[in-house]
Amino acid sequence: MARKASLSGFPEWLPEERLIELHVLGVLQRTFELHGFSSIETRAVETVDHLLRKGEIDKEVYAVSRLQADEASASESGLALHYDLTVPFARYVVENAGYLAFPFRRFQIQKCWRGERPQEGRAREFTQADIDVVGDGVLPFRYDVELALAVVEALGALPIPDFTLRVNNRKLAEGFYRGIGLADTAAVLRSIDKLEKIGAEKVGLLLRDEVGADDHQVRLALDLAGICTPDTSFVERVRALGVTNDLLEEGLEELRQVVGEAARRAPGRVVADLSIARGLDYYTGTVYETVLNGHEGLGSICSGGRYDALARKGNRTFPGVGLSIGVTRIVSRILSQGFATVSRSVPTAVLVTLADDESWSQAQDVASALRGRGIPAEVAASAEKFGKQIKFADRRGIPFVWFTAQDGSHEVKDIRSGDQEAADPASWSPPAEDLHPVVATA
Amino acid sequence: MARKASLSGFPEWLPEERLIELHVLGVLQRTFELHGFSSIETRAVETVDHLLRKGEIDKEVYAVSRLQADEASASESGLALHYDLTVPFARYVVENAGYLAFPFRRFQIQKCWRGERPQEGRAREFTQADIDVVGDGVLPFRYDVELALAVVEALGALPIPDFTLRVNNRKLAEGFYRGIGLADTAAVLRSIDKLEKIGAEKVGLLLRDEVGADDHQVRLALDLAGICTPDTSFVERVRALGVTNDLLEEGLEELRQVVGEAARRAPGRVVADLSIARGLDYYTGTVYETVLNGHEGLGSICSGGRYDALARKGNRTFPGVGLSIGVTRIVSRILSQGFATVSRSVPTAVLVTLADDESWSQAQDVASALRGRGIPAEVAASAEKFGKQIKFADRRGIPFVWFTAQDGSHEVKDIRSGDQEAADPASWSPPAEDLHPVVATA
Known part of the structure; x- marks a missing residue:
């Protein structure tokens, strides 16, 4: 990427760079299809109401309107470009529930748009590659394991350095905090999320000031966040903290299953990392984040988790679990670091x-x-x-x-x-x- | 397509429908690559100034703006979604001229957006598949022939009924009109364009009223528009009208080459149709339109032509010739008419x-x-x-x-x-x- 995008945050590739992106997209599509995921696409626009249901991202949304709107087009106002593929997928599931066979496995590779300040690894227009499984009423927990393994296989086939899929579990965290007497899980998570940025000491102060935690609670919360193991040994380390709670037990068992199976099938690529806080706020069980080893500053290249209710339709609930791969983030890094080469710049032989x-x-x-x-x-x-x-x-x-x-x-x-x-x-x-x-x- | 799009003009496919779209996209991509075209993508947004340079489409453009714009984002205003892939490609060529080898052959398959009234065959969000060749200063005429053959091959491999690629030439029409004393080519074309809709008699009245044509001129203009041949015999039929003009001769020779070579290589699929007027206004030489036989009401499924100056950069001129396939229009028709079947709805075997x-x-x-x-x-x-x-x-x-x-x-x-x-x-x-x-x- 010697060239600079002519519009900041909207990268465009030269033909030989595009060949590398096409390679990445091809690997992802092939892997997803081998795992039985169906391709779908959703429209680029959603209603603003639907987009903002998840809250807190209104500033990042790009609104869309006819350049010369007249009365006839008034009904169109309130449209915006999607900023991820999960929210549109939830709508698609509800609208097409009668035509889909559940559990429904889908992949979706499309552009998304967010009006954030552009920086390396963060574009305003970017391609995401999502896989999700969504059930009708129930969705067996094992899909949490299966989807982790599918993305590890997909990422492992890309021309990138080693990566680490970090897994945590909302039930584990929430159960633990409740077990030590901290009921405001969201507030605790907001503090814990700052660990990497401001360090344990300042997070401790935050927990005291904003959640009202005492020394003992602070120590336990920080001890929990310090646990990171490449196998199921995290279970014993959490138990050693002496906290008991039913939800905690449920979360421990779920995380044990994900990490245990992953350690067996993809050794060294998955860790239980109990410091992960971002995402726990949205998801209801398993949470995933992925970093390129040695490129942690790039941010997560693949994130996701479990929703007890990805979507609702009347009395029906559609639980889901899925992950989203940041294709543009990965391709940008491949190009800027020269991780891959292409044998020629044109298809012609x-x-x-x-x-x-x-x-x-x-x-x-x-x-x-x-x-x-x-x-x-x-x-x-x-x-x-x-x-x-x-x-x-x-x-x-x-x-x-x-x-x-x-x-x-x-x-x-x-x-x-x-x-x-x-x-x-x-x-x-x-x-x-x-x-x-x-x-x-x- | 039993289902109705939940947002009018923004179609979404079920997984089994998407498999048919993926098949169409795959056929197009493979054919383009076999012909040596490189894949590129451009960003979804252009500046409004750049988009409106070609004029007359301002009402159809979707503007994009941050939902909660503040001072910092003021610089972003003036963005809009692209309504085709030619205008963005022209910008891409100018910006990256130093990195491209000319003549540059590219294909580009992306969504486009137009805020028009939705109807069958006309969506607000739709996928186009474009191929163009662009030269630096010069571009041999033979690419006009080659691109017609490439799209005929691509369309011929799709699960659709027979189609007809109709070709005309701006030089031929303009030379002819000048030869009969009608200098306002644009005005003549606007009238001729209404032939199919209002018939020859009313077009004759228009030519009298708006261009000031006399009976003789009207008869000749309508005679020219009535010529449609599946081979090069149109040349003699034009000559029989007794009009002489250098530009006309140049246009006749160009059209003869396109139709002659096409009749040899793709018999029955290409005709010289001198009634084609829409497009002549934008292009400077060859003009293409394509109809599905028996589905003429659907409109053109593949259009394009030659620009003497697709783009300019200082003193440099980049001539180009290209065609754009309406993927969504084609896929909608395949689905609504059941032209294709798929053996199963999921990738899983x-x-x-x-x-x-x-x-x-x-x-x-x-x-x-x-x-x-x-x-x-x-x-x-x-x-x-x-x-x-x-x-x-x-x-x-x-x-x-x-x-x-x-x-x-x-x-x-x-x-x-x-x-x-x-x-x-x-x-x-x-x-x-x-x-x-x-x-x-x-």
Whole structure:
């Protein structure tokens, strides 16, 4: 990313950068489909009322209105661009409940918009890739485990450094706080959320001032937040704090299942991290956050959790669990750090040269024969000297150029090695690794 | 499309409908890449100034603004959602000219927004798939031929009825009108554009009233508009009208090349249609429109043309030629007319059943082994009776269910035929046609 976006917060990629983004999107889509998730898209706009139901983000929302609104369009006012894919998905589930089979597994890869101050890792227009499972009335807890494993598999297939999926559980936290006599869970979480920023001492002061915690309560709350284990040993460490509460027990058991299964299937990639506070406020059980190891400052690249009621329709409740991958955040970092390379910048594998202007139609026949067998080919722009046409291919990274002699015989040249051989447009193929641009980890 | 969009003009698809849209998008992307076009995306927003440069569409534009704008965001005002992909592409070319190799071939598949009155075939949010070639200073005419052939190939691979690509040429029309003494080309075109709607007689009156044409001029203008040939015979028919003009000759020769080459390579799919007026106003040479045969009322499903100056940067001019496919318009029609079917509504090929709740982890091992070999698999939601689990698969169209016995042996059942056989998760594969949902022409 040598270039700067011409509109701050709205990144655009060059063709070779876009190939890396397409690779990332392809890996995610393939992985989600292998896990049985169906693709859906929702409209870019929601009603402002629906968007703001979750509260506290009104300043970040982009409103949409007809440039020259008249009376006829008054009914349209109150629209805004979606800022995530969860809120639109909840609406989609309610509207289409009669057409969906539950538990419904869906993935959704779309742009979102937030009017926040742009910074590295935080754009105003960005692509999210979400997977969720939503049930009708009930949703077995095991999906909390399954979805964690699906995203670990998806992220693990991307050209990025190692990452850590940090998991916590709202029941565990809330049960623990209640167990030590702190009833205002939201207020405690707001304080704990500042741990990384202001440190334990100042968080302790906050807990005293804003929640009215005493020394013992502060110590226990901070002790809990200090627990982070790559396996199920967090259970014993929480128990050692001597707090008992039914909700706490439920949360401990849920988190034990997620982390235990993950430690077995994806060792080293999932930790129980009881300091995670952000998100606990929205979710009702499991909560996930993901950091790129060594790039913690980038923020979470994949977050989510469990909602007891993702959506409601009359008496019906639709519980859900899901995660959202920050595609633009990940691709920006891949590009700025050079984590990946692409073998060429265009899809074309073969440039069919022109001996003279009259041979254009014949050259199209050759290109057409190659395309018919799945080989991306284009015809040279004009019948310049062959040297110029080869240079044209070279500048784009097109590996092969094709020559047709006046007697109708064909030759193809690998412009990297200089090797040239007789070839038949009906049967010649490039090596498999040259057929399409290949993205590799740098 | 039994369902109605919950917000008029903003269609959303069910998962099985989305599979058909994904098929259409996949066909387009593959065809474009085979022809050497690079994928790019541009941001959804442009400055209002840039969007309105082409004029006359201000009422259709959706403005975007922060919901709670403050002083800090004042600089953001003046943004709007793009209504096509040509205007954003022109900006992208100018901004990135130093990083692109010309002639630059790009495809771009994105949502666009227009605040028009919704009707069948006209949504407020819709996906366009554009291909363009843009040159630096010059762009050989042959790209006008090549792009027509590329879209004919792309559209021909879609599950839609036969279509006709209608081609005209601005130079031909303008030269002809000048040749008969009508200098106000734009005004003549505005009248001719109404031919289909109001008929020849009323267009004649318009030409008299608004352009000041005499009987002879009216007759010639209408004669020209009446010419429509599936081959190059239009040339003789125009010449038979006895009008001479240099620009007319240039236009005749260009159109002859497009239609001649197309008649040879895609017989019956391209016609020279000299009644096409809409578009001539914007473009400077070739103009394309495409109708689905028998569905002319739907409007054009693919339009475009040649710009002598798609973009300018100081003294530099970037000529371009391109076409834009109306994906949402096409997909809506495929769905409403049942032109295509999909073999199932979910990606999953195999449902791994649960003998009891304790076997969940073992079932995940089976699913994981299948996925590792590219077979989409999911594990049943809960250990209900096998009959219920099979019904769960059946409702989704999942063709295979997997059973693991207590002794660790495996069997897989094709729930359509009822056939059940021993199977090994490390080697069993479904028939190729059952691996993924297959979209077929109905």
